[in-house]
Amino acid sequence: MGLRYVSLTVMAAAFLASAGTVQAQLEELRQPEQKRSEAGVLNMELRCRMDAVTVAGKTIQARLYNATMPSATMHVRAGDTLKIKLINDMPPNEDQDLPDQGNYPQRINTTNIHTHGLNVEPDGYADNVLLSILPGETVDYVIPIPSDHPSGSYWYHPHHHASTMPQVMSGMAGFIVVDDEMGKTPEDLYNIPDVQMIFQALTYHPNTMTIPWPKRSGAGFGAYSGTVNTPIVVNGMEQAKLTLRPGEIRRFRMCNALNSDIVRIHLKRGQGDTARALDVTEIALDGIYLRRPMNRDFVELIPGDRSDILVQAPDDGAEYWVVMDHYDQSYRFKSSRDLVRLDISGEPNTMQMPTALPVSFAKGDIEASEITGHRNVYFSIVNSDSVGKSTDTTLITRVFQVDSMPFNHDVTNMTLKAGDVEEWYITNDSRGFHPFHIHVNEFQVVGVRKLGSSDSTVIDEPVWNDVVMLDTMATTRIRMRLSDVSGKTVMHCHFLGHEDMGMMNVIDIVPKTSAIHEAPWTEPELFPNPAVGRYTTVRIHVPDFLNGTPVDIAIHDITGAVVHKRTVTGGQETMVTLDVADLTAGTYYVLVRGGRNYHESSKLVLIR
CATH class of the missing domain: 2.60.40.420 (Cupredoxins -  blue copper proteins)
Structure with a gap:
């Protein structure tokens, strides 16, 4: 459950023989506005403001980019420069001058932008999520895309701490597509048109039809007390149709832009008791191509995920639906809905299903011999x-x-x-x-x-x-x-x-x-979150891939002098205990070296 294995290829398609009431009510699946780079530059203006948007029959005052949900799709190529003028036209924060509330929702009209998934510079006016852009301010972002950046499906959204959730759950999100390049992409894949699908839901209070200002609550999640969410929609629609010709293939680029809900996407043939689930085929996950097209029972998208799938439409006269199963953040099943009906008509346009995919990274998988260090990270x-x-x-x-x-x-x-x-x-x-x-x-x-x-x-x-x-x-x-x-x-x-x-x-x-590993004692900011306490011993983890390799472990004081040293053989002990009972109170650095590349440093503070 914790690992996403996903995909969606229709090896069968859909012809709807009748034109009943339900068919007449369905509109074609809307697509976001498409913005493309010219001469290596994509210039975008994103205006953040409060606007009315109707979702699932409810008209909500929402925080949006350019009054659209989802926002426009940005198309760039590797080596391009993405320039975004971000204008914060949202109203002033009601709590701007109040004391800081720590890690608690506040100042929900302060913003910035995150280019999720792009391997770009994170500082300055690039993908810098530590910036605070207040109402009335404008920032010009300049984000160079590396020349070797993988093509794929990425996305953008606000990421200012303590206001991220209310802005994303107001609809502020859009795709970034790093386009495939002719010559580097198999022709049968390069020629497949896109269908972009962003899953969103809006949070609002029924009395005001907007997200209220957060109120202080000891429990934390009472900050937006009384709010409800709209049903999950795709491109702002509860249900839609997609028109295809028999044999046509579409590339579905899908993104979960929800706060904490999980969706699983699958295909079914028919409705009611006679409905039959079909396998789906995935070609990319989180923007990166897989080794090969993979058939799955369903596609799972956790918050932040993207998945690219291929859908091909045959002409067997059956009814086909793209179905969305909805789970909450604890994987409790909430609902299932027929989301997009495939309407297939017209002359056949038989297309070849790709069997090979581009290679996103020339170096391939990460091998144990490449590893230069390891870390233990805890979420609690x-x-x-x-x-x-x-x-x-x-x-x-x-x-x-x-x-x-x-x-x-x-x-x-x-x-x-x-x-x-x-x-x-x-x-x-x-x-x-x-x-x-x-x-x-x-x-x-x-x-x-x-x-x-x-x-x-x-x-x-x-x-x-x-x-x-x-x-x-x-x-x-x-x-x-x-x-x-x-x-x-x-x-x-x-x-x-x-x-x-x-x-x-x-x-x-x-x-x-x-030289952060060679002389960590010269950089006191390296590890500002050390283990602190009355230690007589410390334990150092020796990773499995150093099996049979001599591993040197040394403790240095703040001058760089070695105050304790030990050599062990990897594989004999996974956790090595060092005696520090004789060391005085102070700051120390533990340096571990083994094999050709491995070196790890950690800060240790002893309090006596």
């Missing part, structure tokens, strides 16, 4: 009484944390080096699911292990993701080949309410030339 929800509620009045009943720390705009929680290859063990020690997302880099999931179990699920053919669902009480193992971009960015839970409540950390990706 704790009772605020255990983390100092008595001295921090901004804390709510539950505190959402990454690595034992809620979000702090001014604290760098982790430092990475551009070009490194890392393996992370991400533990979700809560009883709720959390979709893990990291900005400006993708990763591969290679294994999952339930806490307390010695058995691991190993993924032999990992796929590329930029969002993955962390199973409850489990550790998910990922590998990440960091791109060349550098700057401060974030990782977080993509349940946007959790992110607004603090389940996010700041990451500083330093350039390749930085």
